[in-house]
Amino acid sequence: MKRKRSTYKSKKSTGKALTITLLLTGLLMTAIVVWIGMNDWDVSKTLRQVDIGKTEEPLPEQQEIEPEDVDETETPEEEREAEEETPPVEEEPVEEEPPAKVEETEKKSEQQTAPEKPAKVEEKPKVTNQPQTSPNKSGYIEGQKLPDEPTYINGILIANKKYPLPSTYAPGENKEAREAFEEMAAEAKLSGFNLTAFSTYRSFEYQTSLYNRYVSRDGVEKADRYSARPGYSEHQTGLAFDIGEVNYEKYWASNKFGETEAGKWVAANAYRYGFILRYPNGKEEITGYMHESWHFRYLGKEIAEEIFKRNITLEEYLGIE
Numbered sequence: 001m002k003r004k005r006s007t008y009k010s011k012k013s014t015g016k017a018l019t020i021t022l023l024l025t026g027l028l029m030t031a032i033v034v035w036i037g038m039n040d041w042d043v044s045k046t047l048r049q050v051d052i053g054k055t056e057e058p059l060p061e062q063q064e065i066e067p068e069d070v071d072e073t074e075t076p077e078e079e080r081e082a083e084e085e086t087p088p089v090e091e092e093p094v095e096e097e098p099p100a101k102v103e104e105t106e107k108k109s110e111q112q113t114a115p116e117k118p119a120k121v122e123e124k125p126k127v128t129n130q131p132q133t134s135p136n137k138s139g140y141i142e143g144q145k146l147p148d149e150p151t152y153i154n155g156i157l158i159a160n161k162k163y164p165l166p167s168t169y170a171p172g173e174n175k176e177a178r179e180a181f182e183e184m185a186a187e188a189k190l191s192g193f194n195l196t197a198f199s200t201y202r203s204f205e206y207q208t209s210l211y212n213r214y215v216s217r218d219g220v221e222k223a224d225r226y227s228a229r230p231g232y233s234e235h236q237t238g239l240a241f242d243i244g245e246v247n248y249e250k251y252w253a254s255n256k257f258g259e260t261e262a263g264k265w266v267a268a269n270a271y272r273y274g275f276i277l278r279y280p281n282g283k284e285e286i287t288g289y290m291h292e293s294w295h296f297r298y299l300g301k302e303i304a305e306e307i308f309k310r311n312i313t314l315e316e317y318l319g320i321e
């Protein structure tokens with residue numbers, strides 16, 4: 001009897017354990033179902049959470065991006081230095097529409113989302129024609145033949161003593177440059193200055209006669225300092241504008257223009273319309289020409305502003321000084 005009872009007892013306790021196990025299993029199953037349900041039935045997400053033991057958080061890398069961004073916008077100097085190291089890549093030729101402002105903002109947002117782009121190794125500017133040898137005293141390369149095609153550096157048309165134009169290059173006055181000039185002239189008028197562009201596009205043939213006249217008057221060495229040899233004049237690009245004041249012909253093509261109020265206004269404001277003072281004071285070694293307070297080159301607003309604010313020449317901007 002005692003034995004029987006104990007058998008009964010053990011049978012009873014086994015039954016109890018089974019019930020508890022079943023209950024616990026049921027509870028566990030419910031918990032799992034609820035847990036998966038809380039994660040939108042995404043089993044892999046659930047498992048990942050179980051694995052990591054925490055909810056998904058942005059990677060620390062992404063969190064660190066922000067302060068860098070703030071730095072960049074707060075220190076334009078650094079930005080400028082960085083730009084100096086990496087010459088601009090593939091810009092539209094000046095004759096074409098200047099890049100819309102939208103592009104600029106696109107670029108900015110790119111920088112914000114991917115500021116960790118690898119630092120570019122200093123790239124050589126894309127030059128379509130290379131000068132052949134070293135220049136003479138006047139900055140020309142003696143015996144250099146005029147090329148068959150004009151030279152573009154990073155998409156910008158260049159014409160100087162090292163990079164001549166083909167004798168057949170005859171684009172005429174640039175339309176966009178003319179429009180920009182008219183816009184500038186209209187605003188200058190509001191300040192009381194009546195501006196005119198007294199010389200813009202010059203054909204190869206016209207430059208030939210002009211240069212020859214100067215040489216016969218002043219000699220080659222002197223003429224080379226203020227007038228371009230045929231094929232080397234920026235005026236042949238149609239993008240160079242000699243600016244003066246109506247009724248003040250005495251200051252045209254004279255550095256006295258730079259001392260007039262009108263000349264000062266143009267020097268300070270031309271970049272806002274896409275023009276740069278092409279041959280600034282003290283940069284004769286780089287540009288090949290003495291200071292010309294009247295000669296402006298159209299480059300479009302964006303580039304002109306950068307060159308003006310960095311106080312550099314086009315040659316320095318293009319990395320060919």
Ligand SMILES: [Zn+2]
Pocket residue numbers: 199235240241242294295296
């Ligand atoms: Zn000029």
